[in-house]
Amino acid sequence: xxxRQSWNLILIFLILLMAGMLLGNLVFLxxxxxxxxxxxxxxxxxxxxxTKVETNEIPRRVWLGQDIEITxxxxxxxxxxxxxxxxxxxxxxxxxxxxxxxxxxxxxxxETVVLSCRVRCHKRGAYTIPRLKWVIHHPxxxxxxxxxxxxxxxxxxxxxxxxxxxxxxxxxxxxxxxxMSDVARMGIASTDFREIRKYTIGDPxxxxxxKATMRQVISPATVPMxxxxxxxxxxxxxxxxxxxxxxxxxxxxxNLLEYAIEATGNLLYYFIDRGYxxxxxxxxxxxxxxxxxxxxxxxxxxxxxxxxxxVKKQPTRFQDTIDTFKSHILNYAPLxxxxxxxxxxxxxxxxPAFRQLRSYYQRRRRLPVMLIxxxxxxxxxxxxxxxxxxxxxxxxxxxxxxxxxxATGIKVVKWNPRQETFRAVLARQVKKR
Amino acid sequence: MKNMNKPVAxxxxxxxxxxxxxxxxxxxxxxxxxxxFAGISGLGIWLxxxxxxxxxxxxxxxxxxxxxxILKHNTVDILYQIMKDWTIGQEISSTEAVxxxxxxxxxxxxxxxxxxxxxxxxxxxxxxxxKHEANQVLFENQSIIVLILIAGTVLTMAIILSTNVFxxxxxxxxxxxxxxxxxxxxxxxxIIGVYLFWLGRIGKEEK
Numbered sequence: 001x002x003x004r005q006s007w008n009l010i011l012i013f014l015i016l017l018m019a020g021m022l023l024g025n026l027v028f029l030x031x032x033x034x035x036x037x038x039x040x041x042x043x044x045x046x047x048x049x050x051t052k053v054e055t056n057e058i059p060r061r062v063w064l065g066q067d068i069e070i071t072x073x074x075x076x077x078x079x080x081x082x083x084x085x086x087x088x089x090x091x092x093x094x095x096x097x098x099x100x101x102x103x104x105x106x107x108x109x110x111e112t113v114v115l116s117c118r119v120r121c122h123k124r125g126a127y128t129i130p131r132l133k134w135v136i137h138h139p140x141x142x143x144x145x146x147x148x149x150x151x152x153x154x155x156x157x158x159x160x161x162x163x164x165x166x167x168x169x170x171x172x173x174x175x176x177x178x179x180m181s182d183v184a185r186m187g188i189a190s191t192d193f194r195e196i197r198k199y200t201i202g203d204p205x206x207x208x209x210x211k212a213t214m215r216q217v218i219s220p221a222t223v224p225m226x227x228x229x230x231x232x233x234x235x236x237x238x239x240x241x242x243x244x245x246x247x248x249x250x251x252x253x254x255n256l257l258e259y260a261i262e263a264t265g266n267l268l269y270y271f272i273d274r275g276y277x278x279x280x281x282x283x284x285x286x287x288x289x290x291x292x293x294x295x296x297x298x299x300x301x302x303x304x305x306x307x308x309x310x311v312k313k314q315p316t317r318f319q320d321t322i323d324t325f326k327s328h329i330l331n332y333a334p335l336x337x338x339x340x341x342x343x344x345x346x347x348x349x350x351x352p353a354f355r356q357l358r359s360y361y362q363r364r365r366r367l368p369v370m371l372i373x374x375x376x377x378x379x380x381x382x383x384x385x386x387x388x389x390x391x392x393x394x395x396x397x398x399x400x401x402x403x404x405x406x407a408t409g410i411k412v413v414k415w416n417p418r419q420e421t422f423r424a425v426l427a428r429q430v431k432k433r
Numbered sequence: 434m435k436n437m438n439k440p441v442a443x444x445x446x447x448x449x450x451x452x453x454x455x456x457x458x459x460x461x462x463x464x465x466x467x468x469x470f471a472g473i474s475g476l477g478i479w480l481x482x483x484x485x486x487x488x489x490x491x492x493x494x495x496x497x498x499x500x501x502x503i504l505k506h507n508t509v510d511i512l513y514q515i516m517k518d519w520t521i522g523q524e525i526s527s528t529e530a531v532x533x534x535x536x537x538x539x540x541x542x543x544x545x546x547x548x549x550x551x552x553x554x555x556x557x558x559x560x561x562x563x564k565h566e567a568n569q570v571l572f573e574n575q576s577i578i579v580l581i582l583i584a585g586t587v588l589t590m591a592i593i594l595s596t597n598v599f600x601x602x603x604x605x606x607x608x609x610x611x612x613x614x615x616x617x618x619x620x621x622x623x624i625i626g627v628y629l630f631w632l633g634r635i636g637k638e639e640k
Contacts, residue, residue: 006632010629010632014625016538022509022511023504023507023508023509023511024507024508024509025503025504025506025507025508026506026508026527026530026531026593026596027503027506027530027531027533027534028503028534029593030531030534030535030589030590030592030593031534031535031537031538033585033588033589033592033593034535034538034539034542034582034585034586034589035538035542035585037584037585037588037589038542038581038582038585041581041584041585042581045577080577082553082570082574084557084562086560099561099562099563101557101560101561101562101563102562102563102566103557103562103563103566103567103570104566104570105569105570105573105574107573137553139574139577139578139581140546140577140578140581141546141549
């Protein structure tokens, strides 16, 4: 019982009753009866009673930008009153359709109240969709009960990855040091097992894995599974992801780090799909690196780690991150891709890092080092008085560093996430001579 | 107040005007009644409708204004020394006085529940609830409140009217017992006490 509402009525009743009896005043006695009967009327009406919640199937892993449908069906027994339902969603999510708040007038008898909404996540990470909150009100406000119901769901939002198949190329000599058409792909298969994949025309029959094929058989149209073996002489790609505090430029949801992770995920996916051995090192997060490897297992190993990357207060030096793969660079001279932004004001950090990276490569006609330079000027919230000049100022600030990098033979690839997708940037790099 | 429900605000305003008019008339039956009417209604509309503070202060004010007319119906002369020189407050009949009291009390409760509904409505919209759903809940809730208030008023009037019918026979019957006031008074206190204890117990259990 909500004591305040009920006791107010009783108090008024008693005061007026006493006054009426003391003064022998019929008016006070009559007045005292009204709150008394309202109180009795309120007590006769039962408030609704919550019973159970049923929730639809919510996926545990979704891609960035993917919609999630949340439907909660709440069964409410007997009574009349207001039923308020609230499904809390993390701040990084936005409502696309429906509403996460439902208010419903419950009539007599059993009723099912449905709260349905479609949400979209704008930032990769691990999230919790909490339990449903419910509040039930008596029509006269005498009783109010609240609680939580249903299950909470752990959700992992993975960085958005494009389909690498959409960027096609033929084996030839590349204009950029971008080994998308590297003939090493065509190398002789070794005896090192890589992975099991679906059969494609041209695969030798001896490679068919009959046991795996039988396990997959669910219809006559099932494709046989074949063993894929590591190929000799494949090139390796090293990706260095800058996760320094400077990369937090932008809003908490949309910042350089988010775009850098998106670019990293796409590069990884792109090269792995083409059979390369890809390694990753994250500056800003000590000991977070992956030695070059190929196959889907490398993606399944790295992508979940990308989800949890956060900027640390005391980041590691970029040079230290590069040193992680020093011996690998010296031995194999792989393509090194640094994903960062000159706009973030870390040109002073990147220049010595590139100098160091360059020193590890032997003298080559074309240095296989690339910088994915994410343009920050459109990502920064423009609430400053002179914001119209911001773009020019940032360009003037970054131009010297960019020119210097060009001069040292490093290819700088600009990506403005507000103007084009990373897929478009990647497609531009696979031009042939 | 942002997002307030206009029909509710209009009903509140109309109720305040009616209550103010009735209590002001009970004070003075001439053109002077317009002065308290303007003051009470203006303050009531500002406090209840615009500030959404609840009708408590407004009701206290109307109670004070209606008090002289109501107190003239005292049958126990405890306040005789104070009231003998009073010139304010109209001489109204017993039925009119009961009507005045009921208007003040029912008006207070109606304003209180309308205020509560208005606050819930504003909170719902502030939390981005669907406006159509919020309107529907408000309408249904008010229907129940109006029903209960009407039922309470009708029952009260029925009891008051029945006292006129049963007053003489019951009084005659009770005067035959010695110590009737003590016995009946104690019985009433015990019944109310038991009832309050029972309510308190239910309240604890529900908590």
